[in-house]
Amino acid sequence: MTAEQVARSAREASNLLQTVTSAQKSAVLRRIKQVLEERREDIIAANRSDKEAAQKEVEAGHLSGSLFKRLDIEGAGGEKFATLLQGVDDVDRIPDPIGQVTMARRLDDGLDLYRVVCPVGVCLVIFEARPEVVVNIACLAIKSGNAAILKGGKEANQTNNALAAAIQHAIATTPVQEGQTPFPERAVQVVSTRDEINSLLDMDRYVDIVIPRGSNSLVRHIQNNTRIPVLGHADGICSTYLDTSADLHKAIHTVVDAKTHYPAACNSTETLLVNNTVLESVFVPVAAALLKAGVRIHADSRSLKAIESAGIAKDPSIAAQVFAATDKDFGHEFTDLDIAVRVVDSLDEAIDHINSHGSKHTDAIITEDRASAEWFMRRVDAAGVYWNASTRFADGFRYGFGAEIGVSTNKTHARGPAGLEGLTIYKYYLFGNGQGAVDYGVGEGKHNFLHEDIPLDNVRDKFVL
Amino acid sequence: MTAEQVARSAREASNLLQTVTSAQKSAVLRRIKQVLEERREDIIAANRSDKEAAQKEVEAGHLSGSLFKRLDIEGAGGEKFATLLQGVDDVDRIPDPIGQVTMARRLDDGLDLYRVVCPVGVCLVIFEARPEVVVNIACLAIKSGNAAILKGGKEANQTNNALAAAIQHAIATTPVQEGQTPFPERAVQVVSTRDEINSLLDMDRYVDIVIPRGSNSLVRHIQNNTRIPVLGHADGICSTYLDTSADLHKAIHTVVDAKTHYPAACNSTETLLVNNTVLESVFVPVAAALLKAGVRIHADSRSLKAIESAGIAKDPSIAAQVFAATDKDFGHEFTDLDIAVRVVDSLDEAIDHINSHGSKHTDAIITEDRASAEWFMRRVDAAGVYWNASTRFADGFRYGFGAEIGVSTNKTHARGPAGLEGLTIYKYYLFGNGQGAVDYGVGEGKHNFLHEDIPLDNVRDKFVL
Known part of the structure; x- marks a missing residue:
């Protein structure tokens, strides 16, 4: 199939998906879990084959270790595959958002408006070596009743194809009740080449939203090459600010967590801002804890001086972790054990x-x-504004969304960790x-609009669609 | 000021606007109405001067009559200016959406999440000769606490400047209470050249949303030349479908209304679809009514034959209103007394x-x-799906939104007539x-997330920001 055929058939599937029921969607999800379990060995074999090829790329220096780590779908004791299966259940359990009435208004007698x-x-979802994203x-x-076109990283090609085949088989083999719209088989499709992606990014006629999940350069390339709305984030430059009345214990715990818990994640703190009044009392112990955790500190002149005066980086191996910050450090996502500090x-x-x-993450x-906290939270223009908590909480699972399609730094549609709602309008x-x-x-004889709100309680029962 | 300075100062104003109160916003709106009333004569004089210049353009064939009509801000008995003033009150009366809590969840004891x-x-709002849009x-x-950069049509330049100056004066002269953030004067700015717009469309760093209101070509140019999300619509290709059980009276009334009430509007019906079973019984009388109202019918072969067989276009002056449809007629916004018909x-x-x-309008x-109605309403992918009503109802005022920033055919963020909510996230x-x-x-010692919903009743009182 050409990219245009893929896109057009996705649009046709989307049209059919408007009239499938919640029960049908749930039946398909349960069937997907079943088929994934049945095909577990084959999928893991495909993943091992991808990992072997990737291992060679890592050895040749063409692939980073963190990318390699994300490729694995099995886990040491099979726990990653179990999480993947659990994820299907989790999505199944989220209440179906489709058909909810969010506004009901009587414009006039006999003229009712419902949203x-x-x-x-x-x-269109484009992601890099994390094959569980397919599922x-x-x-x-x-x-959410959307048609999806998926493009994974080429390192995970065999795994992605095995997972997608399982999903498509599940859709095709879910029983259809009499009178039901059959669940469209083309609801989930996979493309595999960059050329296909470039063509699809042009097809705003068929594609409604693009969700890139991957490196800054991937996301930026997509943002620059499509008119289709893009949900996601290029950069995750999160900051933590130590205010005049910062509690020492909270400061150490949240900053160390925000930097070291998973440094490659977009919600890791990249910049530490320090009020000059707490430079010795709070920043120095925080810096000592960061250095102990192996973090490299890129310090501005005042914070550098505080580190030196306190003598916390005397040991040469620790001293090697301290750098003078450059301007560039403050607009940069390290995705590693590095933090920029400014007073x-x-x-x-x-x-x-x-x-x-x-x-704005x-x-x-x-x-x-x-x-101070409330002033900060109102004035900072970001998807998440936190008081005394690690920036690492910015995550759909931690927010209780059941599942996450991505984290958005957009200012429109969906912002922050986006779950099912981000796929609805x-x-x-x-x-x-x-x-x-x-x-x-x-x-004469003209009517006036009533514009009376119709109570939303029970509106769903009255409004069976 | 350069375009970049305008954009940067709008961003700075936006940051300050995060902490202005509802009362302050209301005071500014009331002051705007006051200044507009005080400056009424000056504004109308500026508008007359614009109209005189435009009249010459119309005579020279450089400006359309409908564009000229939209330029007027006064109205025959001053009623357009009165509507403009009324519009300020209308916006003031809409409940302030800012600060509403739409989700509250206890992630853990002592860890609460609020949306x-x-x-x-x-x-950035770009519009053509309708100066009341400034206000x-x-x-x-x-x-809604947004900073706005406005660019109007050059035909209305003097009117736009007079209105913007009144608004800026009102902002600057609204009294500030002690302890309040002053209302930023740069909350509303005006730019006047196309070059400035082209520069601003590049500044996704400062500008969060672009709202074009004007011709298809204006909107399409903007959509093609920016990475900033665009709220609006290029085309308004609305259809009305006469189903097998269509009621004749309802068909005539809604179709004539949808076509003739304001043919230049985006919510006018451009295409009439007719089920073959009601070709004689319903379509022919509808066609007769349309022809009588001066509508030109672009009919496909079957509907053309029905018109001919029924003899409703025998009169040569009426016959001149009937054309054979071309494929192009079905993807075209006539913005005039033309309708395409397909069986x-x-x-x-x-x-x-x-x-x-x-x-998708x-x-x-x-x-x-x-x-049939419900099937149609679910399956048709459009911002508005109507049963037995004219497509002309697609309008923020008719929906009871108090005011409208535009009508969106987007599939993300805001869809359909967009009011204040479209400017919020x-x-x-x-x-x-x-x-x-x-x-x-x-x-060991790890917590589990609680993910308990916090009831939204009274949450606003507990959560004073």
């Missing part, structure tokens, strides 16, 4: 730094002062009895 | 036609059969007491 949640339509996204797409003279200076250098303030249903706009307004 | 509505940020958008931006053999064929030829079915506030992600998971 009803519906799928976005066709999603994750396919399940989220199915649950500020006020809360507002910290806020300004974040609003001009950050990536997630930023935290460590303070005992509620007024709404449409307006108007029920009339033959009215025209001409019937309303000023003049 | 709070906030402004999108900086909006409309400025008020919506202020009410279909089934409900699904009508749905397929709309999904492949329409612009608003589509109607005329039928007495609820099952949310951010996640997390309140902790020093937790790290490492504290959660499997293992």
